[in-house]
Amino acid sequence: MVAHPDYSTPSSTGASFFAALGCDDAAGEYRAFGEQLKREHGATYDAWLLARTEVREELGGALKHAHRLVVAREEVREDGVLVWWSALGKDQVGLLMQRQHFLEIVEDDGRRLGMPLTQPPGAWLTLEGKELRIQMAALDPVLRGLDPARVARVSIASEWKIADWVMPAEF
Secondary structure (H helix, E strand, O other): OOOOOOOHHHHHHHHHHHHHHHHOOHHHHHOEOOHHHHHHOOOOHHHHHHHOOOOHHHHHHHHHHOOOOOEEEEEEEOOEEEEEEOOEEEEEEEEEEEEEEEEEEEEOOOEEEEEOOOHHHHHEEEEEEEEEOOOOOOOOOOOOOOHHHHHEEEEEEEEEEEEEEEEEEEE
């Protein structure tokens, strides 16, 4: 999971996060965080490197049992999906997961450009007869100046990311 994180479902994102946590992989931990979490806590990568010792202490039992955590249950809520993780028959931590939409463009030289999207992938697509079109206004600096002839791959997708965590005593 650390080498090949999976953000396709709420539980696979959590498993990827805990794999990174158990292996002390700060970059892997940070990749599992959603934009909301980063905004609310001012969590740049540098800030995460400074704060992670405190967070690791807060997660205590979850960190100690990271290698044996299993999904206990998922609760669909208005603000996302709360996934409870347990070990030894006891809830250790709940991760609030939210779907996050994004655009990624890879140029022929391997350079990656990306940005979060405010709407799901289908909002950017139109089907006219047999033509599927992607329509985006080039307002974002990522798209301005892009040379379409150099584009090797375009991905418009959604993935699940961590919006917050809840300790068992809090629910």
